[in-house]
Amino acid sequence: MNTQTSQENTPDGVKRTPLYDLHVDRGGKLVPFAGYSMPIQFPAGIMAEHGHTRSQAGLFDVSHMGQAWLRAPSGVAALMERLVPGEIQRLGVGRMRYTQLLNADGGIIDDLMVTKFEDGNGTEELFIVVNGACKDGDFAHIERELSGDAEFELWPERALIALQGPKAAEALASLIPGVEDMTFMSARKTAYEGHDVIVSRCGYTGEDGYEISIDGSAVTNLAQHLLDLPGVQPIGLGARDSLRLEAGLCLYGNDIDETTSPVEANLVWSIGKRRREEGGFPGAGRVLKELSDGPARVLVGLAPEGRAPARHGAAIQSTEGEDIGIVTSGGFGPTYEGPVAMGYVRAAHAGVGGEVNLIVRGKELPAKIAPLPFVPHNYYRAPKN
Amino acid sequence: MSDVKYSEEHEWIRVEGDVAVIGITDHAQEQLGDVVFIDLPAVGTAVEKGGDAAVVESVKAASDVYAPLTGEIVEVNSALEDDPAKVNADAEGDGWFVKIKIADTSELEGLMDADAYKAFVEAQS
Incomplete structure (x- = not known):
């Protein structure tokens, strides 16, 4: 019996996910990431892995992420x-x-996914997935804030994989029938070969796809079966980053952190209408004021001219040479076929089409404020009856 | 047959008369991954051994390329502007970066030959 968990420690202090051996077998180039040894790329390389995910299906190990449950006798959603x-x-x-x-x-302590389920008695419970690099702090924060009112249970023995791309539904449905009909941003408890799994139709690439939570002892078997299917290839962290950047999705620690508000980060869509009226969440004073008056700075897309990428930390200047912001994520978009970036600029400069300069190696790199996403989202839309 | 030397910064140097053709090694391009942009110096720029000569942007990151020799840039491979992937496809041929007019031929003595570079790479990995 394999009792290995996603928290396994190695002598050098870098943890391994249960899929470590599979990454090595598939020729993954391993790097330390969020405290784990993770593949940055496989032999195909970042460009090919990126393109494969957009055209077929890519399998990602995201077991470094933190999974947990929040339960309460009643009203767990109000507590959250x-x-x-x-x-x-x-x-x-x-x-x-x-x-x-x-x-x-x-400010944003972390971004996360919250899924509502019901237990056997019909009581609501919340399944929570947070970023790997933030999970210890997040979990301590949730326990501290809700202790006495809710029961918080970590799930360190669980692994998490993502299957993303236009062929993801067909591939996963061949192993777990029925998932092809799930709507975007829905989740279900089901099983694979006797192991309970949580399948969520969501992702971090802008493509259709799923995240699958399964016990660490069973994930290699599931991952291997997925990789045996036509069109499914393993994808590393490098392509994960270029895919999410083209999709205009924030990376915690780069684009959002404890100083940035969800309004500044262009995440207003994720704030509930009722919540905007009622408040009642941390920092509501600032968030509601920014909603009514507009934020001082805002996260925008940036499309540099030519081929040179601008990276995290590059200054953004107006065409008059005034400092107006900073690049928070930047690189090359393989599907966009050009450099792409995101960054904060003063609100007066945030209009799409506006011309700015990015300071790269001391030189001005002309760029335009670009609409996000750079590559249209391709999420699953259920057929209308 | 021309004489190819290698630097510890993973550049190759092919001497043709008083000019050195310079690029990054096949090992270096493999480490960098897909190259998407190369920032080449202007022709006429004076470079110093160990100083900045160019920047290679791969999908992953930006990496500096240092001049392995002191001299003047007399030609750059402008074909890389439109097709930076040449560096991945043929790092030690069509993917050359710059030609430097050598100021001090004694600097060539500190460079490695092919066998020494191979051993250097193996010792690093």
């Missing part, structure tokens, strides 16, 4: 709403939300 600005109370059972843990100043 003390920590996040998302609409959790009116979230349907089997539905999920993207939201943020906020600090008292309205």
